[in-house]
Amino acid sequence: MAAAPLRVYRAILKELRLLKGPQYKHTMAYNYVTEQFRKNQVSGERYCRAQREAVHTSHTYLCLLSSTRQHMELHRLYHGRGECSPEETAGRVGLRLPSQPGGKGWEN
Amino acid sequence: MLHNLCKYRHFSRAFLSLAGRQIETSGSSTHVQRAKYGSAAQERKKFYEDVTISQGEDGRFEINLDKRKLRTPGGKLFTLPNEALAIAVATEWDAQKDTLKFYTMHLTTLCYTALDNPTQRSKDQMISAALKYLDTDTICYRVEEPPGLVELQKNEWDPVMDWIEKRYNVVIGSSSSIMGPKIPEETKETFYQHLNSYNFWSLTGLEYVITQLKSLVLSFGLIDRHLTVEHAVLLSQLEEEYQIQRWGNVEWAHDYDMYEMRSRTAAGALFVHLSSESSMVKKKLMQD
DSSP states (O other), rough: OOHHHHHHHHHHHHHHHEEEEEEEESHHHHHHHHHHHHHHHHOOOEEEEHHHHHHHHHHHHHHHHHHHHHHHHHHHIIITTOOOHHHHHHHHHOOOOOOOOOOOOOOO | OOHHHHHHHHHHHHHHHHHHHHEEETTTTTEEEOOOOOOOTOOEEESSSEEEEEEOTTEEEEEEEETEOHHHOOSBEEEEEHHHHHHHHHHHHHOOSSOOGGOOOHHHHHHHHHHHHHTTOOOOOOHHHHHHHHHHHHHGGGOOSSSSHHHHHHHHHHHHHHHHHHHHTOOOOOOOSOOOOOOOOHHHHHHHHHHTSOHHHHHHHHHHHHHHHHOHHHHHHTTSSSSSSHHHHHTTTHHHHHHHHHHHOOOIIHHHHHHHHHHHHHHHHHHHHOOOOHHHHHHHHHHH
């Protein structure tokens, strides 16, 4: 169901780094996540409910961080700059506006 | 359409609290006191550098922006029940650059809602609002055509339906009629009892998840850790997914909506998990 704990843990740290830059290791979230991960690390045989819950919660947190970031990126790219010009809009779906040789007639 | 609805819901929450502003009469002058809910689209300059958390005398956690304590739009002190949630909220504030983008701070928004309770509802009212979704649950409504989608719904939704019917020992069923399946009263009673065991904060989060997924069944699947956020969102958008597979994906509409829905759903689920006391106790027991 959920991904392996170590992968989730690493991915969360990556998201924190993207949020905070190089000094992400000094954040509260970094310390907390690392501490929790170490606490919940148990030997392979003791696969218990509490650990599975912790993995699911960390997976949810990872999803929150990464989807918020990806949503913001798309927002910046497509929705954050006001309305596009007709040329840009057409270009986005692979079309080009026809050009009218000699102007459209209403220019002075 | 659904997306617009949930946007409307988001706004209506803020709007209701504006509409519900209190009018205080003191002496001869009448003051209108309104909660300071900005518009969701409005961005505010970042006015702080450091975000820290501290524990108040009552054991609850507070967020400090530089030296100032964070307050809710309603003017209450922003206090949180546990450290994990406090750190997650603090991280949201810490992650802001130059301007504050409130529409990316879902956990903070949920805490505001839980603390201020802008719609002034009781726990009972929240439970019945949540149960109402069962009557029109997304995964109970099946199509009869096209055959590809019929099969997709059967393959993807039936396992979740089987899971919830076993897990709670209830009958829900599905239907392709416009009226939907008839949900037995016992089922509602069982879910009522179950929801009643949630605290107010968890219910706030759960309701948020339900309004995102438009399904009580999928929400329980997520909260009971049977589904991941990604899977729950996918199941909730099954028809759209089918159309995408057929007609192609449009990044600025489909992906944009999907990521927004994922982040909102994840925030809601995390909020439920972090604000239910019992899971914290379990974690502590494990450490001993």
